[in-house]
Amino acid sequence: MLALTARNKIKGLVSLGGSMTTDKLNRLRIQISTLSKSERAALAHDIIAGLDGVDDDAVEQAWDDEILRRMAQVESGQAELLTRDEFRQQMRSRRGS
Helix, strand or coil, rough: HHHHHHHHHHHHCCCCCCCCHHHHHHHHHHCCCCCCCHHHHHHHHHHHHHHCCCCCCCHHHHHHHHHHHHHHHHHHHCCCCCHHHHHHHHHHHHCEE
């Protein structure tokens, strides 16, 4: 919902056409700066997500399956959980610092 609001607000602020001139880009930057922090974050998310290309349903399903598998391991007690401090210590040990 928030991302849609930011997208609609941007569409209302500027019409970019086919190519982006420096002047249009500067106007867009100024207009984006008027958005709330959460709207800018939603817009940034949409822009970055658009760089990833077309969604792959098989990949999405594989990630969903992996998440469910890991959640089941945690819930069944098969997964070893670490505190933040334990995790940081392990990472420091691996880096040798």
